[in-house]
Each structure stands twice: as structure tokens, then as C-alpha cells.
Amino acid sequence: MxxxxxxxxxxxxxxxxxxxxxxxxxxxxxxxxxxxxxxxxxxxxxxxxxxxxxxxxxxxxxxxxxxxxxxxxxxxxxxxxxxxxxxxxxxxxxxxxxxxxxxxxxxxxxxxxxxxxxxxxxxxxxxxxxxxxxxxxxxxxxxxxxxxxxxxxxxxxxxxxxxxKYRGGDIGSGTSVWRFTEAYRAGQIDASAVTEAEGCMxxxxxxxxxxxxxxxxxxxxxxxxxxxxxxxxxxxxxxxxxxxxxxxxxxxxxxxxxxxxxxxxxxxxxxxxxxxxxxxxxxxxxxxxxxxxxxxxxxxxxxxxxxxxxxxxxxxxxxxxxxxxxxxxxxxxxxxxxxxxxxxxxxxxxxxxxxxxxxxxxxxAGAEVFDREVIRPLDNPVKPVGSGIAVLTGNLAPRGAVIKQSAATPALMVHRGRALVWDSLDEYLADADDHDLDVVPEDILVVRNVGPKGYPGMPEVGNLPLPRKLLEAGVTDMVRISDARMSGTSYGTVVLHVVPEAADGGPLALVRTGDLISLDVPNRSLDVEVPAGELESRRREWRPREVPGGERGWTKLYIDHVTQADEGLDLDFLQGRSGAAVPRQAF
Incomplete structure (x- = not known):
């Protein structure tokens, strides 16, 4: 050496x-x-x-x-x-x-x-x-x-x-979590089954x-x-x-x-x-x-x-x-x-x-497929053309919202229902297990202030757990709307990424329980059936909520500079290529 x-x-x-x-x-x-x-x-x-x-x-x-x-x-x-x-x-x-x-x-x-x-x-x-x-x-x-x-x-x-692997079958991360926990809330399985699945996934x-x-x-x-x-x-x-x-x-x-x-x-x-x-x-x-x-x-x-x-x-x-x-x-x-x-x-x-x-x-070039049940040919798809992500617009989402069609219930893709509105995820979760909650399967669950600035960070909570009393009655899906994201492992008729978010003064902040909401995925529309004048009156009364933890450090920097979901949730000063040049030499 x-x-x-x-x-x-x-x-x-x-x-x-x-x-x-x-x-x-x-x-x-x-x-x-x-x-x-x-x-x-x-x-x-x-x-x-x-x-x-x-x-x-x-x-x-x-x-x-x-x-x-x-x-x-x-x-x-x-x-x-x-x-x-x-x-x-x-x-x-x-x-x-x-x-x-x-x-x-x-x-x-x-x-x-x-x-x-x-x-x-x-x-x-x-x-x-x-x-x-x-x-x-x-x-x-x-x-x-x-x-x-x-x-x-x-x-x-x-x-x-x-x-x-669970009791002779396959279970998948995330997806099976939602299924097991909802089945438990519905009384279909006991706690020991959930614990066993937890150790198998x-x-x-x-x-x-x-x-x-x-x-x-x-x-x-x-x-x-x-x-x-x-x-x-x-x-x-x-x-x-x-x-x-x-x-x-x-x-x-x-x-x-x-x-x-x-x-x-x-x-x-x-x-x-x-x-x-x-x-x-x-x-x-x-x-x-x-x-x-x-x-x-x-x-x-x-x-x-x-x-x-x-x-x-x-x-x-x-x-x-x-x-x-x-x-x-x-x-x-x-x-x-x-x-x-x-x-x-x-x-x-x-x-x-x-x-x-x-x-x-x-x-x-020349790559093969060995199981056409898993990877389908174009002429035998799992879901037909146009079953991917759909982008919705309307007076409830002026800059857009998304829905994953392949994971949604076809019968709910065109739906009109009464809005039940919660200002926070915690408030919804507290009510979801209440058997006295005034809710029917046709209602539309709305949770706001879970967007990039409002939570902050835009958590994966858009696939809201269904109200317990409906789960126990056998209901498996409802239309849910939020300015949140959802895990890629989730499923259901879930409208996400509503832009602008409620915390930024978007129309989602103005919806009230009892309003009628119309969802039409084939026509890519999402609207609240409230006159424009009434929405403007509500806007004048609206005040932003205080964001927990938003007064210091990274969280403050994030809230002050994060873009909306239609722009990728990046910080506004990080957009654009910066290059590899070092501006100064140390010595």
C-alpha cells in the first residue's frame, strides 16, 4: 500500500x-x-x-x-x-x-x-x-x-x-387492514382474528x-x-x-x-x-x-x-x-x-x-407474460377503457378533484345525496361510532380541513370509515368527499384532492349539512346545489381555522409555501431545476 x-x-x-x-x-x-x-x-x-x-x-x-x-x-x-x-x-x-x-x-x-x-x-x-x-x-x-x-x-x-398469508389465503398490506378493521367494527369478526391477521400480513x-x-x-x-x-x-x-x-x-x-x-x-x-x-x-x-x-x-x-x-x-x-x-x-x-x-x-x-x-x-422487446389472469391482454381487461383516475370539476371543486374509478362502486358513480359535514377528521371519527348518528346510505360524507395546509400535510384519510350502524346493517360503500388523500391500498367511492382546499378558502369550506351534492363521474362533475349568492354570503362569514403546530419549524415553512394538490404539493420556491453548481468555494 x-x-x-x-x-x-x-x-x-x-x-x-x-x-x-x-x-x-x-x-x-x-x-x-x-x-x-x-x-x-x-x-x-x-x-x-x-x-x-x-x-x-x-x-x-x-x-x-x-x-x-x-x-x-x-x-x-x-x-x-x-x-x-x-x-x-x-x-x-x-x-x-x-x-x-x-x-x-x-x-x-x-x-x-x-x-x-x-x-x-x-x-x-x-x-x-x-x-x-x-x-x-x-x-x-x-x-x-x-x-x-x-x-x-x-x-x-x-x-x-x-x-x-392468513388462514390459507392471501392478504394484502393496507387493503386488508381496511377490510379487517371494518369487519371488526361491523361485528363480523372478533379481536382475536384481527390480531392474528396483524401478525400474518x-x-x-x-x-x-x-x-x-x-x-x-x-x-x-x-x-x-x-x-x-x-x-x-x-x-x-x-x-x-x-x-x-x-x-x-x-x-x-x-x-x-x-x-x-x-x-x-x-x-x-x-x-x-x-x-x-x-x-x-x-x-x-x-x-x-x-x-x-x-x-x-x-x-x-x-x-x-x-x-x-x-x-x-x-x-x-x-x-x-x-x-x-x-x-x-x-x-x-x-x-x-x-x-x-x-x-x-x-x-x-x-x-x-x-x-x-x-x-x-x-x-x-420480446418480454413474455406467463399468467394472463394476473396481467390481462388488451382484449380481456380487468376494467374497461376509461376506468382509471377521473378528474372532476364543478362549483365544489373549481380546480379539480380526483376519484379512482377502478376502486369505486359502479352504482355510486352517478349519485345525488344529502351532505353530512364535519370540520375535522377527529370530529367525524367521534361521531362515526355513534348509533344515534342521523345517517342513511344515500348520504354523502364530507370531511374538510384535511388538505395540505389544513391538517397540515394532506393525510391519507379520505377513505373515511363508514358509520358503524351502517356497517352493521351491511352497507359496504358510500360516497365520501374531502380535501385529503387516500392510501393507494384503499378502495371505495371516494372523491379526493378537492382544490382549493377548505383551509385555503375553497368552496368545500362553505358546504353545510343538509346541502345536496351531485356527483356525476361519467360527465366529470362535482357540484353542491346551493345558489351562487348563498355561497358568497357564506364566504363572507367564513374564517380560517388555526392549524395545530403551524407556528414554527418545518411545519410553518410548509404551510407558508406549499402549493395545492393540482400543482403537486411542492414548496413554491422549489419548483424548477436548480442544477449542480456550487455557488461558492470554501477555501
Whole structure:
């Protein structure tokens, strides 16, 4: 092992390599001395600094984020690939957010994670980055942060859990939670059955194995070109995921040499592929918010209307919970993302560039499907064309609201009913178990002040639990309206993301119990049947509510600057690409 320092000629060679990291490690004087010397404490040999690309491994691992608990081990496989390809890996942590645990909602931390990653990438001598994510908000947060800096980047998600197993059958994360807890509230099962299911559902490492937000964003990001082809659906415990991580380490070194950046991949065509793939997967409504935010980071024109217009000729082809029967294990073994892409055919832009340096169509050419019950052909879909996310407008949602048609009850898609209104989630939950609650199945449940500013963070509470007395009577669905989100694992006739939110003075703040609300999904309308003059009179009387915890720290910054759901819930000052340039030199 040589203890020899870099000579002048060698430093000049490093500085002339064209690598961003060379501005650090090829520098003259005390600046270069400090950069190189302190890194030697990590046991790096001399030639570490001789023009090798330096690759960051951003890791959202945390013991508080159970879905990502295995990413620390996965990072070791990425490092092997980077070393093998001649790069130098440096793993680093960021803020993380575990969907099942974080209060008031993990969405409150998505932008903080993106900002954390963005600043870390810009401030350090990195030429490229591999993004290790998985749980719901970690994937879009990492894509947003990396896209803003625009260094060569690729994503590796942690993969879904193995199927939950309960009394001889499969149960799915999230989706089965709602079903078991509602069955318990209805008196159909006892507490011991719920406890048993609780211990059977999450039986391996990985994120949700339903087509919830985590699986949705993993698959969608692959179809947008940001993951290695055929990898997003592989179970977390499948050794092929470790192999994919190794190959990702190799590939990022090549991407640095090719200068292949997110700005070259995340084009309008890529976003259209993401929107269409989400519809065909029966994917999460949360993808709407995440893709809108990501598009604004890279300067791609994408609107809420695109999520309706682009999917009207797209059927649901993945028979996956919550819209269907199966789980991600079956999807992976049936042909996974590769077979699914080939099934979609020309519904996707097959000429879109991906991280492989080749096109989407080239990546998946010849891929097969092995189980047509799980991945349906175009002529035998799970749900017909136009069953994806619908965007509603009207006097109750002037800037839009969304509904996941594939998870809704067909008979309720055109519905007119009396509004029952609650000003907070806590107030609704307190009343929902009251047998004296004045409610009938035809009513429409409205909960407000659960939007981005009002909660804050826009929690996944839009799929309100039904009133207990109706559950006990056998009612399984009702129309529910809110300015909240819902988990991608949820189901029901649930109208979400009403914009503007109530806390921002939107019309939802003006609705009163007893008003009639008209929902017409085929005609994309959502209206409260109250004269405009009466609504204006109510507006003059309206006063905003105080937001708990909104007076300091990140929460205050979030409330002061968060955009509405139709703009992606990003912070207004983070929209647009910032680049990788460091504004000042330290020494």
C-alpha cells in the first residue's frame, strides 16, 4: 500500500478529467489537500482520487421506516457494482419517512426529503447518484431532489413484501387492514382474528405488496425510464433484486461517462408513459400529486387534466389489489413490468429514452407474460377503457378533484345525496361510532380541513370509515368527499384532492349539512346545489381555522409555501431545476 501523495501532474490529470468531483479532489493548495486528506481516514488508497467517477448512494434506510429496513444491505450490492466499474462509492443517509408510522402524515416530509437530497448532492463531490427508496414518499422525494440537481441518477426501489398469508389465503398490506378493521367494527369478526391477521400480513422485508402508492411509484418510475427494466416488481427478498442493485452500480458509472442525466429522460413522453401506466396498473391516486410535483421540478408541462385525458383509451390490465384479486408476487412471476410493458404496446411511447441509454421499446422487446389472469391482454381487461383516475370539476371543486374509478362502486358513480359535514377528521371519527348518528346510505360524507395546509400535510384519510350502524346493517360503500388523500391500498367511492382546499378558502369550506351534492363521474362533475349568492354570503362569514403546530419549524415553512394538490404539493420556491453548481468555494 503506497503512502505517496498525488503529485502535481497527477492532480492536473484529475482536474482535467471532466468529472465534477475533480473540482474537489484535483484542486491545488490547501483546498485539495483538505478534501483528499480527510477522505483518507476512510482507508481509501491513493488512486481513489485519480480521475475515478465518484458515485453517491442516497439511502432512505431507517429503523423508523420498516419498508426500507433492508436498503442498507442493498447498498452493499450497489457498491460492488460501482467498484467493479471503476467508480468510487460513498453511501449517505437522508431524512426518511415511514408511511405506517409518521404523524401527522408522511406527505408532510416528502418535500423535506427532496430538499435534503438536493442540498446533499449539490454540496458534495459527486458525479452521479444511485437512489435507494421504497416506502411511499421516499421514491418521489428522491426523484424530485435528484431531478432538481440533474446529476446522472438512477433509482433502485426496495421491492414489495412477500404475500401476506392468513388462514390459507392471501392478504394484502393496507387493503386488508381496511377490510379487517371494518369487519371488526361491523361485528363480523372478533379481536382475536384481527390480531392474528396483524401478525400474518407483513411477513417479510419490503414495501406494500398491493398496488398501493409504493408499488405504483416503483413501477411508474420504471416505465418513465428511471429504473433498470424488469426490476420494480421483484420481491424485496428475491436475490434478483440484489443482482439488480449490483448492475445499477455498474450502470451509473457508465451513465456518468455518457452524461446521461434526468433532464434527458424525464421528458413529456416519459410523463405520459407514467400517467398511462398508472391507469393500466389500477395505480394510486397519489401518483397524480407526485408526478405533478416532479414535472414542475424539470419544467415539463403536466396538468391535472392530463390524468383524465391521457387515460380515456387505457384499460386496467393488472388484476391487483385494491382494484383486483392478486398481489405483487403474482405480478412479478406473471411477467412483471417487462411483460406488462409489452402488453401495453403502443399505448406507451416506446421511443422514450431510459437510463439504459436505449429506448423503452428496446428494453422490453420480446418480454413474455406467463399468467394472463394476473396481467390481462388488451382484449380481456380487468376494467374497461376509461376506468382509471377521473378528474372532476364543478362549483365544489373549481380546480379539480380526483376519484379512482377502478376502486369505486359502479352504482355510486352517478349519485345525488344529502351532505353530512364535519370540520375535522377527529370530529367525524367521534361521531362515526355513534348509533344515534342521523345517517342513511344515500348520504354523502364530507370531511374538510384535511388538505395540505389544513391538517397540515394532506393525510391519507379520505377513505373515511363508514358509520358503524351502517356497517352493521351491511352497507359496504358510500360516497365520501374531502380535501385529503387516500392510501393507494384503499378502495371505495371516494372523491379526493378537492382544490382549493377548505383551509385555503375553497368552496368545500362553505358546504353545510343538509346541502345536496351531485356527483356525476361519467360527465366529470362535482357540484353542491346551493345558489351562487348563498355561497358568497357564506364566504363572507367564513374564517380560517388555526392549524395545530403551524407556528414554527418545518411545519410553518410548509404551510407558508406549499402549493395545492393540482400543482403537486411542492414548496413554491422549489419548483424548477436548480442544477449542480456550487455557488461558492470554501477555501
Amino acid at each position: 503506497s503512502a505517496r501523495n498525488l503529485g502535481r501532474e497527477e492532480r492536473e490529470a484529475v482536474a482535467g478529467s471532466g468529472l465534477r468531483s475533480a473540482r474537489w479532489f484535483g484542486a491545488e493548495g490547501k483546498t485539495g489537500f483538505m478534501h483528499r486528506s480527510w477522505m483518507r481516514s476512510e482507508g481509501l488508497p491513493d488512486d481513489t482520487f485519480r480521475g475515478r467517477p465518484v458515485i453517491g448512494i442516497a439511502n432512505s434506510w431507517s429503523e423508523l421506516t420498516s419498508c426500507n429496513i433492508h436498503l442498507r444491505a442493498l447498498a452493499e450490492h450497489v457498491k460492488r457494482g460501482i467498484w467493479q466499474a471503476g467508480g468510487v462509492p460513498f453511501e449517505f443517509p437522508t431524512t426518511s419517512a415511514g408511511e405506517p408510522i409518521v404523524r401527522p402524515t408522511a406527505m408532510l416530509l416528502r418535500n423535506l426529503m427532496a430538499m435534503d437530497l438536493e442540498e446533499t448532492l449539490r454540496a458534495n463531490p459527486l458525479d452521479g447518484v444511485v437512489l435507494l427508496a421504497g416506502c411511499d414518499k421516499t421514491t418521489p422525494a428522491y426523484l424530485m431532489g435528484a431531478a432538481s440537481v440533474d446529476l446522472p441518477a438512477l433509482l433502485i426501489t426496495g421491492g414489495p413484501m412477500l404475500n401476506g 407483513a411477513r417479510s422485508q419490503g414495501h406494500c405488496m398491493t398496488m398501493g402508492t409504493a408499488s405504483t411509484m416503483a413501477c411508474v418510475s420504471e416505465f418513465m425510464g428511471m429504473q433498470l427494466p424488469g426490476t420494480a416488481a421483484l420481491p424485496a427478498n428475491d436475490s434478483r433484486r440484489a443482482t439488480a442493485a449490483h448492475l445499477a452500480g455498474r450502470r451509473i458509472v457508465e451513465m456518468v461517462a455518457e452524461d446521461l442525466r434526468p433532464s434527458k429522460i424525464l421528458t413529456r413522453k416519459a410523463f405520459e408513459n407514467g400517467v398511462r401506466a398508472n391507469a393500466a396498473l389500477g395505480g394510486s391516486t397519489n401518483a397524480v400529486i407526485h408526478l405533478l410535483a416532479l414535472a414542475r421540478r424539470v419544467g415539463v408541462e403536466l396538468t391535472l387534466d392530463d390524468f383524465d385525458r391521457l387515460v380515456r383509451d387505457v384499460p386496467v390490465l393488472a388484476d391487483l389489489m385494491p382494484s383486483g384479486r392478486f398481489l405483487m408476487e403474482e405480478f412479478a412471476y406473471a411477467g412483471g413490468t417487462a411483460g406488462f410493458a409489452e402488453t401495453l404496446g403502443d399505448l406507451l411511447h416506446r421511443d422514450a429514452l431510459t437510463i439504459t441509454g436505449t429506448t423503452l421499446g428496446e428494453n422490453y
